[in-house]
Amino acid sequence: MILAVDTSLGTAVALIDPDGTPRAEAGTADPLGHAEVIGDLLAGVLRDGGSDGITHVVSGMGPGPFTGLRIGIAAARAFALGRGLPVLPVPSHTAAALTALPTQSGPFAIVTDARRREVAVTVFDGLDDDGLPVVVADTVLVRAADADTHLDGIPRVDTTVLSAVDLARAGARALAAGRTLADAEPLYLRHPDVTLPGAPKKVGS
Numbered sequence: 738m739i740l741a742v743d744t745s746l747g748t749a750v751a752l753i754d755p756d757g758t759p760r761a762e763a764g765t766a767d768p769l770g771h772a773e774v775i776g777d778l779l780a781g782v783l784r785d786g787g788s789d790g791i792t793h794v795v796s797g798m799g800p801g802p803f804t805g806l807r808i809g810i811a812a813a814r815a816f817a818l819g820r821g822l823p824v825l826p827v828p829s830h831t832a833a834a835l836t837a838l839p840t841q842s843g844p845f846a847i848v849t850d851a852r853r854r855e856v857a858v859t860v861f862d863g864l865d866d867d868g869l870p871v872v873v874a875d876t877v878l879v880r881a882a883d884a885d886t887h888l889d890g891i892p893r894v895d896t897t898v899l900s901a902v903d904l905a906r907a908g909a910r911a912l913a914a915g916r917t918l919a920d921a922e923p924l925y926l927r928h929p930d931v932t933l934p935g936a937p938k939k940v941g942s
Contacts, residue, residue, distance in 0.1 A: 743797025744809030751901030761786030
């Protein structure tokens, strides 16, 4: 079985069989409060779906806000470390594209709120031979007001809720194909607001 965790939008957790059949899923669309709910969501999914046969953990790597995104990644890594399991990093927009593909024909864009009046945009077109969405334009951050101009007629799919089941399916398909979809660094697109303090001022004699 494969466990998937994502906090790029709301908080989403799912457990699937290797063939992609869902065993349990839980989530909340609230883009805040990830730390408060992720433990209960994980516990519920593991209770409902079973945990003895988990072989891999899929972690949604964003794009997403710094604070929220790292909570899901930390939870996925902590669970995997405790069980001695490998972590499969998957871009969160890949899962959203997998969800949207049945209703799309030709290129389309996954668009998610990046806050501060900006959106994250990734353009996809169909599935490849491994059953994974094909990226034709990498993820970029654009002003929300400029998104349609940026896309220049490409249909957009505004996504507010991510399917952890499809995140797990993307990870399972990548695993079966021997592919790595993302590296270990999250896709924040924007640096965190917190900065390191400068050196203390010297006190004159």
